[in-house]
Amino acid sequence: MGSAFKNIGVQNVLDAVYAYLPNPSEVKNSALDISHKEAVVPLVPYSKNPFVGLAFKLEDGKFGQLTYIRIYQGSLKKGVTIINTKTSKKVKIPRIVRMHSDEMEVNI
Numbered sequence: 001m002g003s004a005f006k007n008i009g010v011q012n013v014l015d016a017v018y019a020y021l022p023n024p025s026e027v028k029n030s031a032l033d034i035s036h037k038e039a040v041v042p043l044v045p046y047s048k049n050p051f052v053g054l055a056f057k058l059e060d061g062k063f064g065q066l067t068y069i070r071i072y073q074g075s076l077k078k079g080v081t082i083i084n085t086k087t088s089k090k091v092k093i094p095r096i097v098r099m100h101s102d103e104m105e106v107n108i
Contacts (some may be wrong), residue, residue, distance in 0.1 A: 029072050035084060049073040052084060063104050066097075 004010055029043040031052055043052055051074030059066045069076070076082075081090050098105040 031072070043072045045073055048076045051076060051080075053082075063097075066099070 024045070031041050031043055032038040033041045043049075051071070053069045053071045053074075053076070055067050055069050057068035059068070062077055077095060078093060078096055081092050083089070084091055095106065
C-alpha cells in the first residue's frame with residue numbers, strides 16, 4: 001500500500017511495477033482478421049500500420065459521451081472514419097481528448 005498524499009511507499013510501488021510487470025514491447029498481441037476466415041494477425045505497435053483498437057469504457061458525464069480506447073497499432077486523428085467490427089458500421093471520430101482526473105485536454 002502507498003499514499004501519494006503523504007508520499008509514503010510510492011517509490012516502492014513504482015519499483016515493483018518496473019521489476020515485476022512486463023514491458024509493453026515484450027507482450028505479443030494478436031487480432032482476428034474477419035475478412036479472411038478469422039486468421040490470426042500479429043499486432044505491431046507502429047503508427048504507420050492500420051488502426052486496431054479496443055473501446056473498453058463508455059462514459060456519459062459532464063463532458064458528454066466519452067469512449068476510452070486502447071490502441072494496439074496505428075493511430076487516430078480527428079475526422080478519421082473507423083469501422084466497428086461488432087456492428088460493421090462506420091464511425092467518424094469527431095474529436096480526440098486526453099483526460100486528466102476531472103479535466104479534459106483537447107488534442108488538435
